[in-house]
Amino acid sequence: xxxLYEYIVRRALTFIPLIIIITLLVFTLTHIAPGDxxxxxxxxxxxxxxxxxxxxxxxxxxxxDKPIWEQYLIWLWNTIRGDLGYSFHIGRPVAELVFERIPKxxxxxxxxxxxxxxxxxxxxxxxAVRKDSILDRLVTSFSVAANSMPTFWIGIVMIIIFxxxxxxxxxxxxxxxxxxxEHLRSLVLPTIVLGLSRLGMLTRLTRNSVLxxxxxxxxxxxxxxxxxEHVVVYKHALRNALLPVVTILGLELAFxxxxxxxxxxxxxxxxxxxxxxxxxxxxxxxxxxxxNFMACLTILIAMLVTDVSYxxxxxxxxx
Numbered sequence: 001x002x003x004l005y006e007y008i009v010r011r012a013l014t015f016i017p018l019i020i021i022i023t024l025l026v027f028t029l030t031h032i033a034p035g036d037x038x039x040x041x042x043x044x045x046x047x048x049x050x051x052x053x054x055x056x057x058x059x060x061x062x063x064x065d066k067p068i069w070e071q072y073l074i075w076l077w078n079t080i081r082g083d084l085g086y087s088f089h090i091g092r093p094v095a096e097l098v099f100e101r102i103p104k105x106x107x108x109x110x111x112x113x114x115x116x117x118x119x120x121x122x123x124x125x126x127x128a129v130r131k132d133s134i135l136d137r138l139v140t141s142f143s144v145a146a147n148s149m150p151t152f153w154i155g156i157v158m159i160i161i162f163x164x165x166x167x168x169x170x171x172x173x174x175x176x177x178x179x180x181x182e183h184l185r186s187l188v189l190p191t192i193v194l195g196l197s198r199l200g201m202l203t204r205l206t207r208n209s210v211l212x213x214x215x216x217x218x219x220x221x222x223x224x225x226x227x228x229e230h231v232v233v234y235k236h237a238l239r240n241a242l243l244p245v246v247t248i249l250g251l252e253l254a255f256x257x258x259x260x261x262x263x264x265x266x267x268x269x270x271x272x273x274x275x276x277x278x279x280x281x282x283x284x285x286x287x288x289x290x291x292n293f294m295a296c297l298t299i300l301i302a303m304l305v306t307d308v309s310y311x312x313x314x315x316x317x318x319x
Contacts, residue, residue, distance in 0.1 A: 011307050015300045019293075020076070026292045027072045030285055037062070037088050037283045062088060062285075075289060084293070085286035087279075094290035098272065102294065105271035108190055108264070109256045115195035116202055116252075121245070123199075124206025131211065139203065147200025155193045155266035162189060172268035190267045194260060198252055202245065209244050248306075257295050 038055050059065050063074060078085060084094040120143075127139040163171040170186045257273075264273035272291050279287040 008304070008308055011304055015304070018300065019296060022296050023076070023079075023289070023293060024072060027075065027289060028068060030288055031068050031071070033283075035283050036064070037285065038064075075286075079293060084290040087287045088284045089282050090284075090287075094286050097275070097287060098290050098294050101270065101272045101275050104269060105257070105260055105264070105273060108187070108194060108260060108269060108271060111187060111191040112194035112198070112256055113252060115191055116198040119195075120199050120202035121206050124203045125210055127203070127207045128210035128214065140207075143200035143203040145200070146196045147204075149196075151193060151197050152262045152266055154196060155190070155263055158189045158193055159266070186267075190263050190269055193266075194256060194263045198255060202252075205245055205248070257299065 038058065063071055066074075075085070082095075084098070086092065087094055087097055090097065123139050123143070127136045130136050159171050162168050169189050170182070172186070260269075260271060261273035261276055263269065264271045265277050268274065272295065276288065276291045279291065
């Protein structure tokens with residue numbers, strides 16, 4: 001266990017420079033992108049003396065007159081102390097605004113990951129066991145199609161078919177204040193869309209991993225002992241075949257969070273993705289940095305949990 005703890009500490013320490021590099025890159029790109037908060041507030045029209053004075057006051061108040069490197073150092077020091085700043089346009093602490101949205105994004109991300117993994121693992125196993133059969137070709141074709149279609153396009157098609165024509169699900173909205181049943185109905189379409197975006201890759205990865213494991217000596221030995229095929233596949237082969245699948249859990253969360261931006265926008269889901277789009281349109285720098293920082297932290301924590309899980313499954317990783 002001592003080596004496992006050392007491994008966890010080593011992995012956690014490597015995240016510190018990663019966070020600094022990522023936040024510095026995002027901070028720089030955000031500030032050098034065309035547009036600024038003042039243009040959103042006052043527009044591009046000719047300003048009078050009052051508007052010009054207000055612009056100067058807000059520029060000094062928000063520290064936008066300082067060099068970018070100095071603004072970043074101020075932001076980094078405040079973030080280390082737990083202060084993500086205040087939203088330029090809402091006037092509330094960024095931490096409060098982000099934490100209000102996180103539960104919705106987590107709910108959507110977890111639901112889509114559960115759906116993707118619940119379908120991809122059985123489909124991948126069936127495709128591997130029935131290699132080169134019609135079923136294998138159907139599963140492979142479906143996984144390629146699911147992985148190739150743009151997320152926003154699938155969302156629009158889902159809305160047209162299941163919301164507008166059939167009327168089975170709402171087109172947008174979320175929240176327990178609308179009732180648990182309606183909330184779950186509003187969760188169905190975005191979960192399916194976001195889950196399909198990962199289903200294809202996970203299915204193919206599971207299939208290839210199971211195919212590789214089925215040719216191992218211990219699987220052949222289990223078959224030679226007369227064990228039933230489903231026992232050989234699910235008890236002996238699948239456990240080892242899932243090791244490569246477990247390793248991409250952190251990456252999967254990263255893809256889900258990035259895909260949630262489009263899905264939440266299409267379905268007006270009140271999560272961090274939709275809030276990010278709104279804040280980017282407003283050039284609300286503190287809010288954008290707060291959302292990016294929390295997303296970065298979440299992904300790195302997920303990657304740490306993935307590494308620890310893999311180390312528990314394969315003790316050789318700890319050394």
